[in-house]
Amino acid sequence: MARASHPSVDPALDAAALLRRIGFFGLFVLVPVTTQMGRRAAVILAPIAVVLLVLASAIDGKSGPWRPAAGRLLRMPAFLAGLLVILWAALSLVWTPFLDLAAxxxxxxxATILLTFAGYLALPERMRSANLYLLPVGTAAAALVAILLGLFGHRLPGTPTEIDGTLDRGLTLLALLVWPAVAWLRSRGRDLESLGLALLVAVALVVSPNALQLTALAAGAAAFALTSLRPFLGVRVASLGAAALLVGAPLLPFLARPVASTLLGPASPGALSLKxxxxxxxTEPLRLVTGHGFETALRGRIVNLLPANAPTTLLFELWYELGVVGAVAAAFALQAAIRRSGRGTPVLVPGAMAAFAAAFTITCIGVGLTVMWWLTTLTVVILAFVAVARGQFRTRRPKASQIGHPETL
Structure with a gap:
């Protein structure tokens, strides 16, 4: 009797698939859930998840040749402009008063940029739907945890407090991660589920009210709606608006202070910060060219080099530390990145614009330039969108009438 043939089993490929599944579970489920409860959860777990993805890619090679992919990325205008920002920040160490801390x-x-780069190269060229569905599942689970903490967290010992700020970090990740999750569900035709997920995240943010996350979610929703109705206009508004705010940031206090004084009062914290x-x-117009050097905004407050009520936003800190060179390069990089995202798969573009708008809103309201948990949050969101984009392929089955036709054989 002929021996029945069985497909060959490769333990290495099985191990790679397991490592990849664990990596995506960590990145899309564990990170958003544990970030609601631990201050450094994202900073610790995200690199571990990326390492697992890199190991899986090294074993089975499903990410494809890394050199052509790296070459395409390195030639992108957005990447080159971002590299200029890093080089200028390194050069500014010459005149920063906090050399050791700034270095x-x-x-x-x-290191965070290299981690994101490694994760980008390690993602498979074709993502499995089973791995991508972990993204909305993890986002929904994190939203439920945030709701429970917002309602009952104060009654439980050992839970994060408002002063601790842990839950705020988790909600910030939720306000961003919801958009790639919504984009993935919409790309699968699950519009009702995507709407339910967005509403669940909105409830989580309302239960633990914080102006930062609610404003970011509102900005993201506005960008999503505009881009869904007018894709070209949505991309143009997002790209030009972000670039204009970065370049024209030194003019903002002169324009916004009278408004803040009228609405909030001249002695309000916002008006005083703008003053x-x-x-x-x-008083220091020449510093608008060179900046004060990398890391001077945060450290300057500690040693009274900078007033304690100075703004803690990207718009202020970028100009204060890196001057016009860093600001213009960052503006070009952001504009180029947004415009490139706008040329992607049409069904994903509204979600991408929403994520850009939400992230930029957060940086403009109250997150510093190089806070590590914030940079790690951006890494998770970027990898989520790249993964969703690589999951946009479908194999079309031929119609019954076409079966047997020479072109389908």
Missing amino acids: ERLLNLI TWQKIVT
Whole structure:
């Protein structure tokens, strides 16, 4: 009797598939859920998940040749402009008053960029739907955890407090991660589920009210709606708006302070913060060219080099530390990245614009330039969108009438 043939089993490929599944589970489920409860959860777990994805790619090679992919990325205008920002930050170490601390923070920033780069190269060229469905599942689970913590967290011992800020970090990740999850569900034709997920995240943000996350979610929703109705206009508004705010940031305190004084009062914290920003611009105009050096905004507050009520936003800190060179390069990089995302798969473009709008809103309201948990959050969101984009392929089955036709054989 002939022996029945069985497909060959390759333990290495099985191990790679298992490592990849664990990596995506960690990145899309564990990170968003544990970030609601642990301050450094994302900073610890995200690199571990990326390492697992890199190991899986090294074993089975499903990510494809890494050199052509790396070459295409390195030639992108957005990447080159971003590289200029890093080089200028490194050069600014010459005149920063906090050389050791600034060098350490710059190394951490470069390490995070390399981690994102490694994760990008390790993602398979064709993502399996089973791995991508972990993204909305993890986002929904994190939203449920956030709702429970918002409602009952104060009654439980050992849970994060408002002063601790842990839940705020988790909600910030939720406000961003919801958009690639919604984009994936919409690309699968699950519009009702995507709407339910967005509403669940909105409930999580409302239960633990914080102006930062709610404003970011609202900005993302507005960008999503505009891009869904008018794709070209949505991409154009997002790209030009972000670039204009970065380049014209020194003019903002002169324009916004009268408004803030009228609405909030001249002695309000917001108006006083804008007054401080305005004074810095007028008293040190030459510093608008070179900046004060990398890491001076945060450290300057500690040693009273900078007033304590100075703004803690990207718009202020970028100009204060890196001057016009860093600001213009960052603006070009952001604009180029947004415009490139706008040329992607049409069904994903509204979600991408929403994520850009939400992230930019967060940086403009109250997250520093190089805070590690924030950079790690951006890494998770970027890898999620790249993974969703690589899951946009379908194999079309031929119609019954076409079976047997020479062109289908």
